[in-house]
Structures are given as structure tokens and as C-alpha cells.
Amino acid sequence: MRLPCEVSVSSRLLPSAGLRGPGRGARAVVALGKPPGGGGVWLQVSTARHRPGAKYQLRENIEQLFTKFVEEGKATVRLKEPAVDICLSKANVGHLKTFLSAMKLADRGTSEESLPLSTLAPPKASEVEKPKTKMTITSRKDYPFAQSFPYTLEQLQASYCKLPRIDTCILGLKRLRKLDLSHNLIRKLPVTIGDLVSLQELSLQGNLLESFGAALCNSTLRKSLQSLDLSQNKIKALPAQFCQLRELIHLKLDDNDLIRLPFKIGQLSQLRFLSVARNKLPFLPNSFGKLSLESLDLFGNPFEQPNPLAPDIQLKIPLTLWEHSARATINYRLPYSCHVLPSHLCHDLDMSKSCHCGQACLSSFIQTTVTMNLHSVAHTVVLVDNMGSTEAPLLRYFCSLTCYSQFLDRHLQSIR
Structure with a gap:
């Protein structure tokens, strides 16, 4: 019976001689069996440094088994002669329990035929070497x-x-x-x-x-x-x-x-370092402003010149029943899934847009681009172009003419 684990063998006589124990455990294979010449049940501890292993007789030689942490793959075997403690760790819990049970039976002198014994031979080098990570x-x-x-x-x-x-x-x-x-x-x-x-x-x-x-x-x-x-x-x-x-x-x-970034990229709340240099981005998605970055690199993208006064109007008045229902689902955070709605409707809801007022819109909206100072979302900003700019166009959505008119009033006041 063999048990791969980490082993540390310490002598209980060392402290009395003013010496310290071996310290950290080493990768090992612990085997329970009979030596080639016979002669009772022995415990063999083999490591990469000493593959033939140290052997310890078990019959009436176990002073105590410490199994308080066996569920963590740890146990200690205290032998009478020699006076050593064999500390086992990082072992498979089930295999360790079986191994300890067999050791108890060997200590009591149970018939060798009824024990799961193996011939004590040096393990392969791969069995005792530290696992490659x-x-x-x-x-x-x-x-x-x-x-x-x-x-x-x-x-x-x-x-x-x-x-x-x-x-x-x-x-x-x-x-x-x-x-x-x-x-x-x-x-x-x-x-x-x-x-x-x-x-x-x-x-x-x-x-x-x-x-x-x-x-x-x-x-x-x-x-x-x-x-x-x-x-x-x-x-x-x-x-x-x-x-x-x-x-x-x-x-x-x-x-x-890349011709666009995911339009809900603002949901990546843990993102701190973003680099999208030398792509084909014409503008940034609306949710980009929700990011909180340490470093941002957007150099070499063909950003369009923002023009808030030239909107793309896709607003349908009056709103369709589907638009009303979809907006209500998003605004009131009603749960939905493919189990209760057709998958294409779930996809449409997933692609909902957010107005500056905080309300949702889907297929009926006003779209325009505004100027965004990238330092508002990142501590360190690589220049967007060779002209020294740290600004980029941001896509902005509006759910109604009222929201767009309010935005337009504020924009015109700011440039006067």
C-alpha cells in the first residue's frame, strides 16, 4: 500500500541535544509492506533524495497516532523506536484514512494476509519529485x-x-x-x-x-x-x-x-488597465463614461469629429407597444429569461440603451456624439493622436425629444 504525500520526520531526542528538527516537509511516497526478505510489516518513507527510503517496523511500535486534522490530509505517526514523529501532509483524505487504519492493524499484529501490503521497493523518480507547476x-x-x-x-x-x-x-x-x-x-x-x-x-x-x-x-x-x-x-x-x-x-x-467596443463596456467595474490602440474605432460607446481606469491607451484610432447638433433621429412617435413594454421591463428591473420570453426578445432587451436621464430605450431613440475628456475615466491617458489630444467622441442616446432638447440647451449655453 502506497501513499503519495509530503513527509517530515523529526527526532524527539533532538531538543534535548540542543538541535532543531528538519523543518518543512518533502515530497515522498509512504509505503506499507514487507521487505524482500520478510520479517513483519514495515513503514517505508521514500523521498527524491533517498528513494530506497527509511524503514520503520510497525508491530507494537506505534506510540500514538495524531489524527485531529485528517480531514485536511494531515496526520502524525509517533513511533517508540526510534523516537521519531512522522508528519504526513497534503495527502488524499480517503487514502490517508485507509492507510492509518492499516497501520493500526499492523501495530496490533493483525495477520499479514488480511492487510493491504506491497513489496517495499524504491518508487519511481517521478513519484517523489515535486510536481511541476x-x-x-x-x-x-x-x-x-x-x-x-x-x-x-x-x-x-x-x-x-x-x-x-x-x-x-x-x-x-x-x-x-x-x-x-x-x-x-x-x-x-x-x-x-x-x-x-x-x-x-x-x-x-x-x-x-x-x-x-x-x-x-x-x-x-x-x-x-x-x-x-x-x-x-x-x-x-x-x-x-x-x-x-x-x-x-x-x-x-x-x-x-475593431470598429466598435461592446456598448455595455461600463459594466466591467473591475477594469483598471485598458489598451485599444491602433484599431478602427469611430467613437466610444455610451457606457464608456462609467469606467474607472488607472491607464487608458486609445492612440491611433480614426475617431470622428463629434457633432451634437447633427443627431441621428430614430425616434418613433407614438412609441410602439413593444417599445413601451420593453422600456418598462428594463426601467423597473423586471426579471426575464429565455424560459419566459422568446430568445430574440431577450436579445433585444439585452441590447437596450441608456438615456442621459437614466431611462432605457431600445429601437426608438435619438443618437448623437459628444466630446469626452478621457481623464474623466482614467488617471493616465495616452494621447489619442499626434496633436496632443486626450479627448474622444462618445456616443450618446436620448429616449425622447424632451431629453435631447434639455441636453441641447445645456450644450449651447456651455459654448457661448
Whole structure:
């Protein structure tokens, strides 16, 4: 019977001699079995430094078992001879309980045939080595095409490997916190990348991506992803659902073909660093003003000259019954879902716009662009153009002629 865990062996005689114990535990395999020559049941503790292992006889030799923290995968075995304490930690809870039960039976002299024993032999080096948590690959020749990645990986970089897709073996690394697949040939992201429940940082810089799927925005990435780098791709637009990634702090979208940002980007309340340089943005969405950033880079976008006096009027008077109903649903925050409404109606409600007065509007509105000083949403602003400007056009919606007239009056007064 074998138990992978961390082990620390300390002698109880050391304090009396003025010496200190070994300190932190080491990765080990603890085995319960008979030595090749026979002679009772022994406990073998094998580490990477000493794979043959230290052996301790068990019959009538256990002074005490400390199992208060067994539910945390911890236990201590106190032996009579030699006078040592064997501290076990980071063990599988179920396997640890079984192992301790077998040790008790061995101490009482239970028949060896009734115990789950194994031949005491040195474990493989891979069994006692510290699990690998980080791997960096920067060329195709070093990429392990013929083998899988260690399941213990928490950080993986596979750059400049000419990968056309994300391998399924990567998608199975459930402990992965940081994934860097920059500078490859990836054209499409699999939906299953959303199953990486621990993923906090994702870099896809320098690939051939044309989209970022809505399904990914509704996956477990909503609760885990904090940093996303999609720069140097071919993305023209991000889905409205992108704003479901509420934990995002860092977002890089430089050097794409973006013609717009998600119109509810203001919902990314945790976002602090945003870079969307060298894209094709004509203006910023209405909710952009709700952001609270530390750093903002919008350099190199062909922003249009704002003109509040030339609105795009799509207001229908009187309002349709659908517009009235939809506005009431949003304004009164009535719950809705695809279980009670057709999916296309839910989509329309999700795409509702917010007037300056705080009321909602959907297909009936007045639209115009106004000037926004970017320092109102960010502490540090990279110049928008070579002329030293830190202003950009902001799309603004109005739910009625009254709201637009009030805005127009204030605007004309401010420029007099």
C-alpha cells in the first residue's frame, strides 16, 4: 500500500541535544509492506533524495497516532523506536484514512494476509519529485506533440510554436491559472477553454483570431479571468456578452480591426488597465463614461469629429407597444429569461440603451456624439493622436425629444 504525500520526520531526542528538527516537509511516497526478505510489516518513507527510503517496523511500535486534522490530509505517526514523529501532509483524505487504519492493524499484529501490503521497493523518480507547476516553450521543436502536459501545471507558455489550434491536452489542465499562447496561428477558440475553472490570465497576442465567442463570455471565465490579451489579431467586434467577464482588470486589444467596443463596456467595474490602440474605432460607446481606469491607451484610432447638433433621429412617435413594454421591463428591473420570453426578445432587451436621464430605450431613440475628456475615466491617458489630444467622441442616446432638447440647451449655453 502506497501513499503519495509530503513527509517530515523529526527526532524527539533532538531538543534535548540542543538541535532543531528538519523543518518543512518533502515530497515522498509512504509505503506499507514487507521487505524482500520478510520479517513483519514495515513503514517505508521514500523521498527524491533517498528513494530506497527509511524503514520503520510497525508491530507494537506505534506510540500514538495524531489524527485531529485528517480531514485536511494531515496526520502524525509517533513511533517508540526510534523516537521519531512522522508528519504526513497534503495527502488524499480517503487514502490517508485507509492507510492509518492499516497501520493500526499492523501495530496490533493483525495477520499479514488480511492487510493491504506491497513489496517495499524504491518508487519511481517521478513519484517523489515535486510536481511541476510551470512550463515555458518558445519554439515548435520543443513542443511535446507526442505526450501530454503534467496535470499539475499552473502556468503554461507555448509561444512561437506555429500552433493552428489549442490542443485538447491543454484544455484538460484544470489547475491552470496562467496560459500564454501568444504568437501562434490560432484562428478560433474552442468553447471548452471556458472549462479551465482556475484560469486568471490568458494571452492570445499575435494570432489569427477573428472573433471571441459569446459562449466563452458565459462560461466559468466570468468568475476567474482577470487579464486578457487579444492584441495583434484580426478581431472586428466583440460580442455584447463580453461584458459578462466582470472580473477583468487588464484588457489589451491593440492592433486589431475593431470598429466598435461592446456598448455595455461600463459594466466591467473591475477594469483598471485598458489598451485599444491602433484599431478602427469611430467613437466610444455610451457606457464608456462609467469606467474607472488607472491607464487608458486609445492612440491611433480614426475617431470622428463629434457633432451634437447633427443627431441621428430614430425616434418613433407614438412609441410602439413593444417599445413601451420593453422600456418598462428594463426601467423597473423586471426579471426575464429565455424560459419566459422568446430568445430574440431577450436579445433585444439585452441590447437596450441608456438615456442621459437614466431611462432605457431600445429601437426608438435619438443618437448623437459628444466630446469626452478621457481623464474623466482614467488617471493616465495616452494621447489619442499626434496633436496632443486626450479627448474622444462618445456616443450618446436620448429616449425622447424632451431629453435631447434639455441636453441641447445645456450644450449651447456651455459654448457661448
